Amino acid sequence: MNTAVSVSRWRHPRFGYLEAMSVEEACALLGEHREKAYLVAGGTDLMVAMRNGKIAPPEHVISIKKISNLSYIRDEGGELKIGALATLDDICHSDMVKEKFPLIAESARQIGSRQIRNVGTIGGNLCNAAPSADMAPSLIGLGARAVIRSTEGSREVTLEEFFRGPGQTSLGRGEMLVEIAVPEQAPYTGGAYIKLPARTAIDLALVGVACVITLDAEKSKASEVRIVLGAVAPVPMRACKAEDALRSALINDEAIDASAEIASQEALPISDVRGSAEYRRAMVKVLARNAIKQAVARA
Amino acid sequence: MGGKVQELSYVGKDVPRVDAVVKVTGKAMFGSDFTMAGMLHAKVLRSPHRHAKIVSIDKSKAEALPGVRIVVTPDDMPQIPISPLLGDQCVLSKDNKVRCLGEPVVAVAADSVEMAEQAVQLIDIVYEELPAVVDIEEAFEKSPPVVVHPDLPGYKQLTGLPIRPDPERPNVCQTYKIHQGDVESGFKQADLIVENRFTTARIQHVPMEPHIALAWVDSDGVLTVRSSTQLSYLVKDWLCRAFSLSPSKVRMLSPFIGGGFGGKGGMRAEAVATLLCLKSGRPVRVSYTREDMFIFGGHRVPYVMDIKDGIKKDGTLVAREMRVLLDLGAYSDFGPLLVRRAVYGAVGTYRIPNFKLDSYGIYTNSPLTGALRGFGCPEVQWPIEQQMDALADKLGMDPVEIREINILKDGDRDVSGMITRSMGVKECLDRAADWISWGKKEKEADGPWKIARGIAIGNKSVSSGHPSAVTVKVWQDGVVEVRHSAARLGQGISTTVGQIAAEQFNVPVEQVRVTCGDTSFCPYDFGTVASRSMVHVGNALIAACQDAQQQLFRIAAPKLGVEPSEMGIGAGKVFVKRTPEKSVKIAELFTPFGLPLGRVEIVGEGYYSAPAVPEDPETGQSERAVFGYSHAASGVEVAVNVETGEVKVLRHVMACDVGKAVNPKIVEGQIEGGIGMGIGTSIYEEVVMNQGAVVNASLTDYHIPTSLDMPKYEDSKAIIVEVADPEGPFGAKGTGEVPLVTTAPAVANAVYRATGVRIKDLPLSKEKVLAGIQALGKTL
Ligand SMILES: Cc1cc2nc3c(=O)[nH]c(=O)nc-3n(C[C@H](O)[C@H](O)[C@H](O)COP(=O)(O)OP(=O)(O)OC[C@H]3O[C@@H](n4cnc5c(N)ncnc54)[C@H](O)[C@@H]3O)c2cc1C
Numbered sequence A: 001m002n003t004a005v006s007v008s009r010w011r012h013p014r015f016g017y018l019e020a021m022s023v024e025e026a027c028a029l030l031g032e033h034r035e036k037a038y039l040v041a042g043g044t045d046l047m048v049a050m051r052n053g054k055i056a057p058p059e060h061v062i063s064i065k066k067i068s069n070l071s072y073i074r075d076e077g078g079e080l081k082i083g084a085l086a087t088l089d090d091i092c093h094s095d096m097v098k099e100k101f102p103l104i105a106e107s108a109r110q111i112g113s114r115q116i117r118n119v120g121t122i123g124g125n126l127c128n129a130a131p132s133a134d135m136a137p138s139l140i141g142l143g144a145r146a147v148i149r150s151t152e153g154s155r156e157v158t159l160e161e162f163f164r165g166p167g168q169t170s171l172g173r174g175e176m177l178v179e180i181a182v183p184e185q186a187p188y189t190g191g192a193y194i195k196l197p198a199r200t201a202i203d204l205a206l207v208g209v210a211c212v213i214t215l216d217a218e219k220s221k222a223s224e225v226r227i228v229l230g231a232v233a234p235v236p237m238r239a240c241k242a243e244d245a246l247r248s249a250l251i252n253d254e255a256i257d258a259s260a261e262i263a264s265q266e267a268l269p270i271s272d273v274r275g276s277a278e279y280r281r282a283m284v285k286v287l288a289r290n291a292i293k294q295a296v297a298r299a
Numbered sequence B: 001m002g003g004k005v006q007e008l009s010y011v012g013k014d015v016p017r018v019d020a021v022v023k024v025t026g027k028a029m030f031g032s033d034f035t036m037a038g039m040l041h042a043k044v045l046r047s048p049h050r051h052a053k054i055v056s057i058d059k060s061k062a063e064a065l066p067g068v069r070i071v072v073t074p075d076d077m078p079q080i081p082i083s084p085l086l087g088d089q090c091v092l093s094k095d096n097k098v099r100c101l102g103e104p105v106v107a108v109a110a111d112s113v114e115m116a117e118q119a120v121q122l123i124d125i126v127y128e129e130l131p132a133v134v135d136i137e138e139a140f141e142k143s144p145p146v147v148v149h150p151d152l153p154g155y156k157q158l159t160g161l162p163i164r165p166d167p168e169r170p171n172v173c174q175t176y177k178i179h180q181g182d183v184e185s186g187f188k189q190a191d192l193i194v195e196n197r198f199t200t201a202r203i204q205h206v207p208m209e210p211h212i213a214l215a216w217v218d219s220d221g222v223l224t225v226r227s228s229t230q231l232s233y234l235v236k237d238w239l240c241r242a243f244s245l246s247p248s249k250v251r252m253l254s255p256f257i258g259g260g261f262g263g264k265g266g267m268r269a270e271a272v273a274t275l276l277c278l279k280s281g282r283p284v285r286v287s288y289t290r291e292d293m294f295i296f297g298g299h300r301v302p303y304v305m306d307i308k309d310g311i312k313k314d315g316t317l318v319a320r321e322m323r324v325l326l327d328l329g330a331y332s333d334f335g336p337l338l339v340r341r342a343v344y345g346a347v348g349t350y351r352i353p354n355f356k357l358d359s360y361g362i363y364t365n366s367p368l369t370g371a372l373r374g375f376g377c378p379e380v381q382w383p384i385e386q387q388m389d390a391l392a393d394k395l396g397m398d399p400v401e402i403r404e405i406n407i408l409k410d411g412d413r414d415v416s417g418m419i420t421r422s423m424g425v426k427e428c429l430d431r432a433a434d435w436i437s438w439g440k441k442e443k444e445a446d447g448p449w450k451i452a453r454g455i456a457i458g459n460k461s462v463s464s465g466h467p468s469a470v471t472v473k474v475w476q477d478g479v480v481e482v483r484h485s486a487a488r489l490g491q492g493i494s495t496t497v498g499q500i501a502a503e504q505f506n507v508p509v510e511q512v513r514v515t516c517g518d519t520s521f522c523p524y525d526f527g528t529v530a531s532r533s534m535v536h537v538g539n540a541l542i543a544a545c546q547d548a549q550q551q552l553f554r555i556a557a558p559k560l561g562v563e564p565s566e567m568g569i570g571a572g573k574v575f576v577k578r579t580p581e582k583s584v585k586i587a588e589l590f591t592p593f594g595l596p597l598g599r600v601e602i603v604g605e606g607y608y609s610a611p612a613v614p615e616d617p618e619t620g621q622s623e624r625a626v627f628g629y630s631h632a633a634s635g636v637e638v639a640v641n642v643e644t645g646e647v648k649v650l651r652h653v654m655a656c657d658v659g660k661a662v663n664p665k666i667v668e669g670q671i672e673g674g675i676g677m678g679i680g681t682s683i684y685e686e687v688v689m690n691q692g693a694v695v696n697a698s699l700t701d702y703h704i705p706t707s708l709d710m711p712k713y714e715d716s717k718a719i720i721v722e723v724a725d726p727e728g729p730f731g732a733k734g735t736g737e738v739p740l741v742t743t744a745p746a747v748a749n750a751v752y753r754a755t756g757v758r759i760k761d762l763p764l765s766k767e768k769v770l771a772g773i774q775a776l777g778k779t780l
Helices: A023-036 A046-051 A089-091 A095-100 A102-109 A115-118 A122-127 A133-143 A240-249 A253-266 A277-298 B019-024 B062-063 B113-121 B136-142 B183-189 B230-242 B271-279 B290-296 B336-346 B377-395 B399-406 B425-435 B493-505 B534-560 B663-686 B743-755 B767-780
Strands: A016-019 A037-040 A062-064 A072-077 A079-083 A145-150 A154-159 A163-165 A174-180 A190-197 A206-217 A220-229 B040-046 B052-058 B066-072 B104-110 B125-127 B173-181 B191-198 B213-217 B224-228 B252-253 B283-289 B303-312 B319-329 B354-363 B450-464 B470-473 B480-484 B514-515 B567-570 B573-576 B583-587 B604-607 B627-641 B645-659 B718-720
Touching: A016 A206, A016 A220, A023 A037, A023 A062, A023 A174, A046 B336, A072 A095, A072 B377, A079 A095, A089 A095, A089 A115, A089 A122, A089 A277, A089 B290, A095 A102, A102 A133, A102 A190, A102 A206, A122 A133, A122 A174, A133 A206, A133 A220, A190 A277, A206 A277, A220 A240, A220 A253, A220 B767, A240 A253, A253 A277, A277 B303, A277 B767, B019 B104, B040 B113, B040 B271, B040 B743, B052 B104, B062 B066, B066 B271, B104 B271, B136 B354, B173 B336, B173 B450, B183 B319, B183 B354, B191 B377, B213 B271, B224 B230, B224 B271, B230 B252, B230 B271, B271 B283, B303 B377, B319 B336, B319 B377, B336 B354, B336 B377, B336 B450, B377 B399, B377 B450, B377 B493, B377 B743, B399 B425, B399 B450, B425 B627, B425 B645, B425 B718, B450 B743, B470 B534, B470 B567, B480 B493, B480 B534, B493 B534, B534 B567, B534 B573, B534 B583, B627 B743, B645 B663, B645 B743, B663 B718, B663 B743, B743 B767
Parallel strands: A016 A062, A037 A062, B040 B283, B224 B252, B319 B354, B480 B514, B645 B718
Antiparallel strands: A072 A079, A079 A174, A145 A154, A145 A174, A190 A206, A206 A220, B040 B104, B052 B125, B066 B104, B173 B354, B191 B303, B213 B224, B213 B283, B303 B319, B450 B627, B470 B480, B470 B604, B567 B573, B573 B583, B627 B645
16 A cells, blocks of 8 residues: 655755866765765756655755856767757757757757756756656667766766666766767668657656667668667667667568557556556557658658 | 616726736735744644554654744644534544544644754654545445544534435435436436446646645734635634634735635635644744645545436437535535535536436545535536537437527526526527537548547536625725625636726726725625625625715715705716716715714625525425526537547637626636636546555646647637626626536547547546547447
8 A cells, every 4th residue: 555645755955055166076076975965957857856855865966057168069070069068948949959960959849848948957857867858769869978077087878878777877976977979970860759748748758759760872771770768668768679670671651660569569668647558558659650750751 | 686787887898907917017915925023834744644543642852853833733732623514624633533644633833844844754653554445436335344434423513504414324424415307207208318427537726826824913812814715704713613712803814816716715724824823822824835735735526426318319308317426535624515516517507307416425535625616516517518419429419409409498497496597508509619610520630630529518506695795985085995805816806896896986997996805804705616706796895885875875965955866976976866967076075084974984885695595405496596507618629649549629619608797808817717727627637546645746747738738829719608697796697617617528529529439537638538449449
């Protein structure tokens, strides 16, 4: 029996507020306070989690908002580099992103509301590691890498490897995310992200599916395809078997349907207040089919 | 009573709202804008069990915490009920028992919210858990697994409202019947019988402003409570009872309220604020969080309804039988009244020769419920309006036609025995059908999106038997001051009563000042509920204006040399009707010091209570159980995605017969708000329960519609229909609730027409709709 009502939590914990002025300082503070501290960027995930008791109250909150030069969005020889502090609103309004990586803008645009996008950051969306995080499927689909810094130095992991579980990332002690790097996409590449929320706006994904596909010059076969599922597994997950099925086939409605069906079998959804596992699985099929079709049309 | 048909200058006009500027500029004061020196903040410790005995409470650690000023347990106070009708609830747990999750057990006041929260964590309570019943039908049984209130037969009935528990069913605290004709013989005459079961969801009001109260005792020993209540005078009465106070020493203040929708129609934040204030001697504020609202702020009662209809081939209804079960939760609150009033939704629209309705209010170990916009009438019409479509479908008839055949006409006796008057539903239906292009071809399916229209009609009654009083003071400069006690929920009552006073005194609205919200000088009002304010406050106001004018006329008589009956008033003057140039300025009826000549004050008094005739307890028959009915019709066009189950309302028209729109813009606002709220309750809103616990106690997972869930501006239409009620002020009926009646069944009917799936359980969530579509596919 679930008698755990959320009525007796202490929702106004006291905590120390520290401001880092540089990445080095933030990493040093993180190393110093270890698991007793959280970084805060826009705070749109962290503050909610602290208030509703989803996370144990930290002793310190380390703001990284004042770090300059970490909200850039730039093209570095074809690669897209996004600083961890770039807001979702910056991303969906960047002309460069809209032109070269429209999928990223499309995903950012579907998050929350204008107010949330104004303060929420890409780094926060990824580091919060919600299975439903709307930036994750598309970025994984595009083969993005996470650039991680600590006092020891810098390292990179693919975004696919970045997520470890709900709320868990591969960030180690004293590490923070500083950048997302997205490789230049091959010619004839198209992408789509389709999200099914419970209502039209200001809502988390019940299911989200991204597809990034690269077609051959005849546009009859896929040389590369990634299908990434959100909110139907502990982490945003690639539907590898569905990708394989599509990679070897001629691109037509039957092949797309078959691939979408496989994706829905691969998903590992749970039932919760937002939806049942069966419904989520059924929706993966519908959304995957639509996402693949859109991606193909845009390739 | 009521106004005569005349050329009107202010009533019926879009006069700007008196509170528009202060609200838009942020100057309007709401509950949370008020603080006081020395004010304490309260928190309560809530029950973690559905049903348990309290064995012991240790508050010592909490009391020892710095900043904590008082900790009150159930043992520290007399067990006097705070509930409105039936003595089943105390401020803190009654008889050392908790009966649902989330009910307050211990209350703390401290220097800050944080300290109070921390203190609550430090209270140790030992409980002995008891078995619980949360399923309404189990609770309804003759031998239920658990009796929630074994002492029910001994509970005090706190008002004159008849309370009739069911002696055979120990969890039933109230029953109500409306029987007319003989349904058995009716069903025998029928060519077709359709029987179904429908349910409605537990929902929350989600007002922008959660419940809030601030209580303090001033140096005269007067307890003042400023709270976001729809019921100042009733709450005052309950506080006097619960804390043994003289009414002369309790003052209620009601500031602007950030939305009520019935949720503030009960004892809410006031009880704990008063308790802690009286115990600590300090001002105390109780401010519900959004989570508190979902857990113990009151829910709309979930209903289970069985309905059986008999109809002739030609479309005339011959019999209807309904059984209505209301899951009131652990405490009755206004439930016993709700059990009676809700059923009038089944009364006010259709002519049915044989009718039988039994309704039951049932205790379960579930959280507090109460009124929510419509007081049961929308819930009861959810099945009826789908049945009408189901019957039409089986008879091969048009849904508009079947309704037109069966709706009541003026002069008909309805199933509760009242004679129908000023019946405007046909006009609502016709105009809604016309706007939505009923009968014309619908748009083709767009991929998986199937498009169809749906229609529904309905009513909401204005209650009777509950008075409102108004006073009108005339100042020496001719300004007319109206004093009323209706709450300002955003519905615009102070604007509309100002228009009526302007009309009565023939002065511009700027010459009228409307005051309210203070029981120390604003007279009695039953409450801002049941769509009753315009009818009651309006009629009382007209009487008060006339009384004030008579007082002026008597002073003017020696000056004008005519009888008061020959005088008129306007433009700040009293004049002779036959020779209007013969007049005296209102200022001249006062001394230079502002004292009226030969009087203490010019204060007119008015009072109105809609006539009520007690019903026969066995049949519910009464010539006048309600004041009368307002009517509505919704026409919607929806798109249903047959692959995902998503439902979108593309177009929505609602026509409401409100008798007379005293301010059409304000009435349109009510209708538009009803459309939005109706879309929410149709498709999205549900407080999800798991074994008596609220699972989605936040706006993350309780979805109210956003502007993007609404039809586009040009696709949403409010139509005002005015079939004047001879007893209403200027013909007005109620407007507040009727806009929430018709949307849900209209959407469900449209979904059926789009997909063939009839959803009988609110809301029409994606999963339910898709499951329906899939089940249909299997049976095809
Ligand atoms: C009303 C509302 C609607 C929302 N709608 C959506 C939605 O539709 N889709 C969606 O995906 N999300 C949604 N969110 C969640 C949230 O807004 C986004 O995830 C947002 O991008 C989080 O960014 P932030 O900067 O606010 O993160 P914060 O709250 O500041 O941080 C989130 C987490 O990441 C950590 N963190 C932040 N930056 C770094 C870094 N550089 N390195 C290491 N760790 C870091 C923090 O310690 C914290 O644990 C919504 C939230 C709200 C309140």
